[in-house]
Amino acid sequence: MKAASFSPPRYRPLAAASALLILTFMGGVGCAHWQPIQREHIASTLRDSKPDYARVGAGGSVLLVQHPQVRADTLHGTTRADRGRPVAIPLASLDSLSLYRNGRTDARLFGIGILTISVLFVAAAMNVNRAIP
Numbered sequence: 001m002k003a004a005s006f007s008p009p010r011y012r013p014l015a016a017a018s019a020l021l022i023l024t025f026m027g028g029v030g031c032a033h034w035q036p037i038q039r040e041h042i043a044s045t046l047r048d049s050k051p052d053y054a055r056v057g058a059g060g061s062v063l064l065v066q067h068p069q070v071r072a073d074t075l076h077g078t079t080r081a082d083r084g085r086p087v088a089i090p091l092a093s094l095d096s097l098s099l100y101r102n103g104r105t106d107a108r109l110f111g112i113g114i115l116t117i118s119v120l121f122v123a124a125a126m127n128v129n130r131a132i133p
Contacts, residue, residue, distance in 0.1 A: 034098035042097055043070040049099065057096035058089055065089075 034055055037045050046054070046068055054068040056075065065077035065087060073091050078084045 033101055035101045036096065036098045039091075039094065039097075042075075042091060042094070045099065046070050046075075051099045053100040055096075055098040055100070056089060056094060058093050059095075063087065063089075 047070065051068060052066065054065045054075075054077065056063045056065050056068075064080055065075070066080060066084075068075055068077040070076070070091065075089045075091060075094065075097075076087070078086055
């Protein structure tokens with residue numbers, strides 16, 4: 001009597017590769033980053049985007065400012081380091097300004113796209129393998 005042998009379906013490596021692809025891309029996309037803002041666009045960018053944080057370079061030091069706003073020719077906000085102390089920095093004295101961007105929306109859209117493609121890829125592989133005797 002011949003012993004029954006178990007052979008895994010042919011699509012398992014494809015499913016594993018798809019899962020690995022999803023995990024790789026979901027871990028790497030949507031990372032938070034600091035986006036530098038050009039000096040001439042500071043006021044309009046802060047007004048339009050209403051960021052939570054700005055990294056401000058002025059006088060050789062860097063300061064993290066919460067809820068930055070421009071009023072007249074001055075950047076206003078509060079600092080985390082000094083327990084919410086209000087700050088006011090003239091725009092003319094800024095060396096640099098970067099806004100915190102998290103990219104979550106882009107990550108979700110990209111992740112949904114990768115997930116859809118992977119599911120379709122696995123489904124197609126399963127159907128092809130069933131058609132092969």
